[in-house]
Amino acid sequence: MKRNLWAIVLSTVGFFMAQLLPVIMTAQHSLAAHKQDLANLSAADAAASWQGYVESVGEMLGGQNMFVKLAVIILAVTCGVSMFAYLHNRRKVDFYHSLPISRSRLFAVNYATGALCALVPYLVLHALSIVSACAMGFGEVVNASLIGVIASNVIFFFLLYAMAAVTTILCGNTVITLLLGLWVYFGPTLVTALWQGLKNMFFQTYVMDASMSSLLFGNKFAPLIQYFGLNGTKMYNWAVEPVYTMDYSAGLQEPSAIGLLIGYAVAAIVITALALFLFRIRKSERAGTALAFNPIKLPVKIIICVVMGTAFAEIFKMLVYESELWFWVGLVLGTVIFHCVVEIIYAFDFRAIFRKPLQLVIILAVLCAGLLTMQADVFGYDKWLPDEGSIAAAAPMGYVGESALLSEPENIAAARQLAALGVESLNNTDENAQKECITVTFKLKNGKVKSRSYELPGTDEVFTLKKQIYQSAEYKQKACSLFALGEVNEGYHRNIVFYTNGDGYNGVGTLSDSQKAQEIIDTLKAETLTHTGDAMPVL
Template sequence: MTSKGLFFKYMRENTKQRLWSVALTALLCFFLFPVLTALETTIMLRPDNLSKDLSVEAALAEAKLKLTNEMLHMYSIQNAMLVFILIVTAVVLAASGFSYLHSKKKTDFFHSLPISREMLYTVTCLDGILYLAVPYLVFLLVAGVMLQVKGAPFLWGTLLIGYVQHMCFFTLVYMTVVLAVILTGNLIVGLLGTGVFFSWGPGVAAVISTYFSEYFMTFYDNGNFLLRWCERTSPVFWYGTATGSEHPTRMAVIALAVAVLLFGLGMFLYRRRPSEAAGRAMAFKVSEPVIRFLLVVPITLFSGMIFRSILNDDIWTVFGLICGLLITSCLIEIIYHFDFKSLFAHKRQLVISAVAVAAIFLGFRLDVAGYDSYLRMLTRLHTRVFTVMRWTTMRQGLTM
């Protein structure tokens, strides 16, 4: 059998094993589009709801126009509720599609099949995307036909553009979850990893902004830096930002491009993922200290700022930093090893995190970089220059 035939055969077999996913997405799209369209049509075109100030024909035409605008908004990228539903769907489909990686028996079975890991990975990824893309498109077209039957004017292009935009962002979120599942060997840890991928960037941005605002009197941020950082480090934030963007199509194209990169990265990791990683917290040992450090440092800094916001005292700030460091490190060790005896299994990494936290805290507290003093010096210099120029101007005026 050719590789092409084997590819499509495995797609069919994989779909048979995941019929519940197909049924779930089909049912979801059925209620989201045809059923919701029917409900809105019935409500908005009901004679009792038509305008009494216009003739029957004019009132009906106005109601149809409002119906079109309402439904196109519900189908478009501007619908935040639809965005939320598709994000949840992406998490469910990605986590369920690769859930076999968290079972030793299933992993051994799938990896013993006469197909390459690359094909197995590609089929599983593609199936998960198609399980939403196909029913989404079919029932969206059905909803469009329902609107046309009722005489509601709209452009099919507008409808389909919204579909393509949503699918681009959905693919980005989906591939992010796939990456989290591949990096972990346990479903719960995989979902926690998904949460980290969704929130780590915005969380770090919030901590940095808070420290700048707290310790630097001359710091001013209108929110643009924080917003840009959050957009570019979180797929969920990027998706949500598109709902109010003037250029959602450009953002969708970027989302699709990043999704393709994540697909390639996921394949690279999947090829090197050991089968015995199933059941462990992390699939790759080398990733454990890196992830631990990237989580412990910002969470510790955040805990210190919590105490400072309450008491505004350096001693309590340090107390919060110490508590945050120990608690976060211990929790991560428990998650990694599923054993309370491993609370302080990696003292060297704990020390490295503590040094990093201390350096960052002291850097802000003592203004090691001279951020405040430099800007204050510039302010004083500008003030003196302005004073001299003003005095010179006044003297010239008096002389004349």
């Protein structure tokens, strides 16, 4: 650690700027604002605003502080690379590996050094931040949840640190290490986005059953991205994948991330063990090469060519007005370019651009064959229909919470029949036919949730099936916001505000009598269940 004082100084400065300073600045600003509130507002309003100031300090001290997460990521990568960067220098490798110390012990010393250089300053400055918050009058933000925040940051540090160590050991050049590290950290997210784009392009019934943000944050193989979706031991509701697992009727509560953190802690241990194994078998003479292990060269090249070729294809398609022709042009061009780039990097020679053309042809042929298979829907994605006995719940809509799925057998059968009619209409090329889009979501008994989007013909059968579902009591109770009204908290009461069509959003009257308001709500609920599509509700 004496030889790596720069890492200790960098960590101390980094966490001072990311943790301690934001807490002190936010607390000082909050105290100044609260002083003005006491002079200008009533005692009740000042007390309410004070709670907002307390929450702001709590955010800087807790898992919502993005500056700390950035510092953890930067230091994990920096320390992971620097502690093993000597492997890329032939003279240093000869010196260190000539010392009378085993490879395992040398690895342990380097690994522990990098971890201590980053984590000790973090823990010290986090403790100072807690002391500062208490000293400035914000002691109520200090609670047991901070233990989870610290544990989360430490787990993600070790995971990202271990990944950086593995990439450094795999490579024989620091620049190549950083490039491979970018691929390891962000590659899974890119693959997720490309896969969604391909399904959207080739499958007629594809519907994105979650927001893109939740799909990206839901990729467990991209911990660096996943890190920003966590608030200590909780997950932000917008980072939950998929969206339909969230019960909106219960409020947007943050689900627990303890299981995810345990999984990442185990992954950190496994990756550390892998780093130790690779460190022990790595040949010293591989210093200065692109990759230190020849067997992984071809798999790495195949992955890069396939992913980047697909990325080029989708970019070209978007640039030229959704042109399918330019999709295939971009696919070929991207695959060829990155095959050449990888060969140049492997050989450190521009003349290697023309090497191994057979591998390029095979990679391109397999990639094209795979995409053509998707385009022809060989595996029947669009024609998929679940067996009625395997369906636990269903709904003729997408983007729904589990509380909105229908479980009565009649509604399940009707929803599946709508999907069957949608499959039958896939090959209907009559542009003049009356059609309407509908998304059907199925929750299967094995726990999986799948959605499909169909263009249904405007037939009497379709109208009857939809009416059967929409007029059912189960659908009304789950889809109508009237039935989602919860209990009124103590000290509050519910008003009913009346509007007219002529006045738009201007209320023309308010009913504040709680008993009468509840009577109206109960009456509306009862009449909603008996209301049919050919009758006009009074209110």
